[in-house]
Amino acid sequence: MKSLAKAPVKAVNPPGATEPRRPGFPAALGAGTTGLTSGRNSGRADAQRPSSYPASAAPALPARQPGQTRQGSPAGVPGVVGASGMLTQDFQAVRARMVQKLVQQGLSDPRVQAALGQVERHRFVDSALANQAYEDTSLPIGLGQTISKPNVVARMLELLLQGTGEPLGRVLEIGTGCGYQAVVLAQLAREVYSIERLRGLHDKARENVRPFRLTNLHLLFGDGMAGYAKGAPYAAIIAAAGGEALPQAWMDQLAVGGRLVAPMQVGGGAQALVVVDKSARGLRQTVLEAVHFVPLKSGTL
Numbered sequence: 001m002k003s004l005a006k007a008p009v010k011a012v013n014p015p016g017a018t019e020p021r022r023p024g025f026p027a028a029l030g031a032g033t034t035g036l037t038s039g040r041n042s043g044r045a046d047a048q049r050p051s052s053y054p055a056s057a058a059p060a061l062p063a064r065q066p067g068q069t070r071q072g073s074p075a076g077v078p079g080v081v082g083a084s085g086m087l088t089q090d091f092q093a094v095r096a097r098m099v100q101k102l103v104q105q106g107l108s109d110p111r112v113q114a115a116l117g118q119v120e121r122h123r124f125v126d127s128a129l130a131n132q133a134y135e136d137t138s139l140p141i142g143l144g145q146t147i148s149k150p151n152v153v154a155r156m157l158e159l160l161l162q163g164t165g166e167p168l169g170r171v172l173e174i175g176t177g178c179g180y181q182a183v184v185l186a187q188l189a190r191e192v193y194s195i196e197r198l199r200g201l202h203d204k205a206r207e208n209v210r211p212f213r214l215t216n217l218h219l220l221f222g223d224g225m226a227g228y229a230k231g232a233p234y235a236a237i238i239a240a241a242g243g244e245a246l247p248q249a250w251m252d253q254l255a256v257g258g259r260l261v262a263p264m265q266v267g268g269g270a271q272a273l274v275v276v277d278k279s280a281r282g283l284r285q286t287v288l289e290a291v292h293f294v295p296l297k298s299g300t301l
């Protein structure tokens with residue numbers, strides 16, 4: 001087993017690289033939320049979608065000033081190439097719209113709503129895919145991997161927060177990928193350790209997260225099947241890749257009172273979302289809905 005090389009995120013702040021972080025969680029977006037399970041879909045993490053919003057899902061965009069254009073935009077989607085200053089604004093509106101849709105699908109936790117509304121998902125995908133970044137779809141991030149769809153990210157984070165104390169303490173994420181969910185987690189938890197086994201993605205994620213200047217996010221290169229003992233015990237563990245079983249190391253590194261949320265094979269090649277709660281009396285496992293995540297693999301590449 002290879003040891004983990006800890007790579008803390010450096011505080012670099014290119015001017016105007018990100019929208020300002022909000023001081024706290026704003027009021028819930030969209031009143032009258034439904035229950036968590038209503039309208040949830042199967043949570044496929046690798047489905048590909050058409051390259052633009054369906055007409056019915058066209059986001060509400062802010063009113064434009066004279067002379068401002070939206071270049072190179074499919075109908076209803078903000079331009080990737082556009083007048084400077086407009087893009088951030090446009091994406092903010094589209095992001096708010098994405099959160100509203102998640103609320104309609106059952107997302108009720110205002111902390112998760114705020115975090116998803118705050119993190120610029122379009123910064124984590126190839127610029128050619130930026131106009132799809134706020135659709136409820138997974139997208140390729142290179143090396144055969146995908147960024148999980150927002151619905152699945154929302155569901156897992158909500159489950160994580162439901163089962164743990166507040167504020168969320170130290171969290172371990174297995175499968176950094178492009179770093180998106182890690183940055184969202186860093187809005188919700190005191191400390192986040194995120195491990196990736198593919199060097200190319202780990203490096204890409206470091207670049208992606210740098211502009212966010214998060215001192216509580218630590219990206220690690222290594223095999224997440226071994227967890228990360230140095231940061232243990234964790235109030236929460238979340239995996240973005242599913243294997244045949246949950247590694248013992250994750251159980252060992254979960255704090256008493258902590259919760260693990262991960263995809264796992266449940267027979268016949270099917271995957272389901274699994275929640276494990278650790279108490280003084282032991283572990284309690286709950287199998288939830290079907291999901292489709294990339295496979296959890298051992299070793300590093």
Ligand code: SAH
Binds near residue numbers: 201222295299
């Ligand atoms: N949360 C990520 C999703 C990435 S997809 C995002 O927001 O982009 C899941 C990732 O898990 C892939 O990058 C894959 O390489 C990684 N992975 C699979 N097995 C792993 C392991 N044993 N240790 C660490 N990462 C692993």
